[in-house]
Amino acid sequence: MGDGSEVTVGVLGSYGGRNVGDEAILTAMLDRVRAARPDVGVTVFSRNPDHTRAAHPDVGVVGWEGVSRERIAEHLRRLDVLVLGGGGILYNTEARRYLRLARAAQNFGVPVFTYAVGAGPLTDEVDCDWVRTTLAGAAEVTVRDEESKLVLEEAGLERPITVTADPALLLRPGDGGEELLRAEAVPRGVRLVGISVREPGRAAEHLDEGGYHQLLAHVGDFLVNRLDAHVVFIPMERDDIRHAHAVASHLADPGACTVLRGASTPQQVLDIVKRLDLAIGMRLHFLIFAALAGVPLLPLPYAGKVFDFAQRIGAPALRGVVRENVGLLLSEVDRLWDERPARLAEMAARTASMRQQADLTAERFLAYLEQIAPPPVLLPTTPAPVSPVG
Template identity: 80%
Template sequence: MGDRNRVTVGVLGSYGGRNVGDEAILTALLDRIRAGRPDVHFVVFSRNPEHSRGAHPDVEVVGWEGVCRERISEHLRRLSVLVLGGGGILYNTEARRYLRLVRTAMDDGVPVFTYALGAGPLTDEADCAWVRATLSDAAEVTVRDEESKLVLEEAGLTRPISVTADPALLLRPGDGGEALLRAEAVPAGLPLVGMSVREPGRAAEHLDEEGYHQLLANVGDFLVHRLDAHVVFVPMERDDIRHAHAVVSHMADADRCTVLRGAYRPQEVLDMVKQLDLAIGMRLHFLIFAALAGIPLLPLPYAGKVFDFAQQIGAPALRGVVRETAGLLLAEVDRLWDERPARAAHTAARTAVMQMRAAGTAERLLAYLDRTAPRPHDDSPEPTVASPAG
């Protein structure tokens, strides 16, 4: 057992899965809470402890998949609070896996704070029942977008839900992007357009694989012919590399493309996105990185979370990634390029607003910690009750 007087915050999410977006969420979350409470000791519950220890050598990492309840309880009982999230972890068949661990924490007397969660699709009744039974008892429930709030409400959750924004919006960029792109043999002196693709699956259950491969190949060829551009595919998960190559295989100008292959930290991916002139993509966090980089972006929504982000950022968004949208999509790409200075300025203003909302999640958690675990040398009287926020 650890020091009972130490403030220990557990963080549970889809961490260790080698998804750049999830790792960006964790990086930004840890940085923001550390800035407000340097005394906090973090315990990250990871799907791949070895990967998480390498990425975050300054935090304690615990594996949780395939571990029995008794062993997990030993770690949970040390916590001052368990933070669930952020990111899109509450969807069909997956939600119950996370919420079982959350319920174990609650049964051990550990309060739970949900941190800018993403939810949906969530229609399986077993998962909906876990949501109702577990999140009803959380100290506070915050979600990253209106779509996730609606999904939780439709699942039957009746308690107050606060909408903030994705934690990755607070990721801080560096300046190493140009060198990283040169190392990947991306040519200098040409317009660079980034593209992001993803696999079909439970989070993208309506995606037509063959259709969107051909559609994006048409877009890639258009970018080469219309803009004399070089197309850079930016994988956010390792399997994205395969789908990027599938798109390239349909292109007439495949030699004008680069599929990034390196294993990069979130900040490194953000730094490379900063070197692009335009971003077109499916992955939510690729689009968030484009917004942070201040470049014009065109979302290709395959799910509500991407469409919601497009609306909030003020970007054009087609309602489906299908063959029938090819003409409209090419017209949007053409318009976006011609209007990119104005679009970039508009995106920057909207991004700043979303960053303030993302910071609000951290402020809520810090306020909760201040109520329940006062800072060292704090002479103010301790509260007798840790009242959950509304």
């Protein structure tokens, strides 16, 4: 085994506290795998080791950004398998960074298991080459949606690819949302509508910053006037706060909204989402949390992964609406509110199905792990002889 005494699994993804969705993936993955295989030792390759150690004190943590190849090699050599993913890490200019470590592991004879990974946009030929040459030799390739499978195939990957679902679907909400909202001074006794925004960037190449700020402000005004609601902006990573304030600045009544700042762990955010009456959002994991919490949701697809989720959850797939059509968006918000009971029943069934698909990733990984490192056999203990009395 990796250190001579236990199975050692490495986990490589965008972990380290920069994004609540990525942390939700890691939390769900660790909980599921270690519940089935308590004999497994885990080493997380983190972009912020201090954050990961604080969030997961019972796993090993290795920083990998700005670290020499020799030091990383020491940790890779000890692994029995490297889990790549999950989450959207295979996109232009970023894919090569993760795959470089995966390739190094393979060079040391360590198998790589691709765990419900997300891909796209992926058009850069350098990154496509890394995908083709590295994942061709992976033990298994699982992706979280059909869009990611198509992206990898168009990059030239010629091998079986299994579509499962996002690992974060295995999280369950708790009961801490009321207290968290009170700490943020969110009004009590009113309808709450959560809105999720995100920044433009490499993962959202077609997002028009100024345009979508104004569009979401129109949505916020509509919710305040139509539902007498209070709008709660829920950031999924730090830069979301700035964009939420930009939207809030365009509202007719900025006092009718709150931009959250305190919640940071996946469980905290999920518990807050559970307290909402409606969810409208761009961030994929905000929408996943709404589905898990049984909250009516309207996705605003800025990328293929959100469009794919909208289709799978049975929500309107409004591709392009975040750029151009205020009237269509407001009519969908109105329809969503009026059709809540029917929408929720269908969403619950689809969410249950997606949870099963998310669990399939873990089942396939555990089956592979059993092949290369079967769990220890616990021998029955012989009771100690009882000494005669007297």
